[in-house]
Amino acid sequence: MQDKITTLFKAIADPTRREIFHALVIATSALSITQISNQFEISRQGVTKHIKTLEHAGLVHIDSMGRERFCNANAKPLEEVNKWIKFYEQFWDNSLQGLGDYLDTKKA
Amino acid sequence: MQDKITTLFKAIADPTRREIFHALVIATSALSITQISNQFEISRQGVTKHIKTLEHAGLVHIDSMGRERFCNANAKPLEEVNKWIKFYEQFWDNSLQGLGDYLDTKKA
DNA sequence: CAAATAAGCAACCAAAAAGTTGCATATTAA
DNA sequence: TTAATATGCAACTTTTTGGTTGCTTATTTG
Structure with missing residues (x-):
């Protein structure tokens, strides 16, 4: 399918799936x-x-108990x-950006 | 549309969009x-x-220069x-889980 | 100016996604 | 054992998505 x-x-x-997951x-x-x-x-x-989609992504695990399936x-x-x-x-983080700039400057 | x-x-x-973004x-x-x-x-x-999708999500900004659009x-x-x-x-993080358990115990 | 280049717009297409309804089946309770 | 409950499976519909092709327009360049 996909990776x-x-x-x-x-x-x-x-969004619905995020809500279900959150619940x-x-x-x-x-x-x-x-x-x-x-x-x-x-x-x-x-x-x-x-x-099923969440389960496939590994975000939900199901325990079957009788006729019920507990998520x-x-x-x-x-x-x-x-x-x-x-x-x-x-x-995106400015402080890290600054760090990167610093290292670049150091190299030069 | 959507949030x-x-x-x-x-x-x-x-995946294609992630690749473009990465590039x-x-x-x-x-x-x-x-x-x-x-x-x-x-x-x-x-x-x-x-x-366009990436731009709409704010992940890409475009500078137009003449007939070209630089992303x-x-x-x-x-x-x-x-x-x-x-x-x-x-x-998911066990150490943080442990921290949570610890705080719960402390409360009780 | 004419030709080439960069890009937008619109229409279209196929596949996937989000959701539905109807029916079958397994389990539990009366 | 019959009725109720919990769920799965399959088919179907609508919308969205990822992609295409064809054509137009704007900007360069020879």
């Missing part, structure tokens, strides 16, 4: 599909689809996004 | 649309569209993404 980080970026690019992160216990659906305007099937958030994969971002930090 | 952070997330969710970030000088196109497989129009990367908006991510860091 891992793209799957991840796409998963969090959708799972701050939940005190795992939430079933129906429980999640009750918190959102969209249909249960819509939620299922989003959960847990897993923020770990976001570490990759964080790494991606980190590289560009030096280009 | 700012979603525009931003969607802009960086596309602009590491470029020693601003690049024209044609110059960018030469570095990628897709058509000039395709590049133009991506640039500069601007990483600053990524700071917002970084902030978004930061919140979830405590849920």
Whole structure:
């Protein structure tokens, strides 16, 4: 399909999915599909689809208990996004920019 | 349309766009649309569209000089993404998790 | 000025994404 | 064991997205 980080970026690019993920992160216990659906305007099937996308990106882990499927958030994969971002930090952060300029000057 | 952070997330969710952005970030000088196109497989129009998306997200700034349009990367908006991510860091980073547990214990 | 170059605009296309409804199936409760 | 509940699966619709081609316009350059 597409590479891992793209799957991840796409998963969090959708606002509904970010909301669902957030709800799972701050939940005190795992939430079933129906429980999640009750918190959102969209249909249960819509939620299922989003959960599948999040699961595929590694952001959600599911524990099946009987007929219920309890969803847990897993923020770990976001570490990759964080790494991606980190590289560009030096280009927006002025203090780091200054550091870069300093090193350049030193070299010259 | 959609909120700012979603525009931003969607802009960086596309791998081609991330590549273009990266090329602009590491470029020693601003690049024209044609110059960018030469570095990628897709058509000039395709590049133009991506640039427009990046510009709309604030990740690219354009300086028009005569018939040419020179594109500069601007990483600053990524700071917002970084902030978004930061919140979830405590849920993946074990040391911070430990810190949270510690504070909870202290409270109790 | 004529030719070449840089780019925009518009229309189009195919595939993907976000969401829906309907129905089947498994599990639990009355 | 029948009814209710939780979910999955499949088909379908609408919108968005990533990309294309064709044509026009503006700016250089020979």
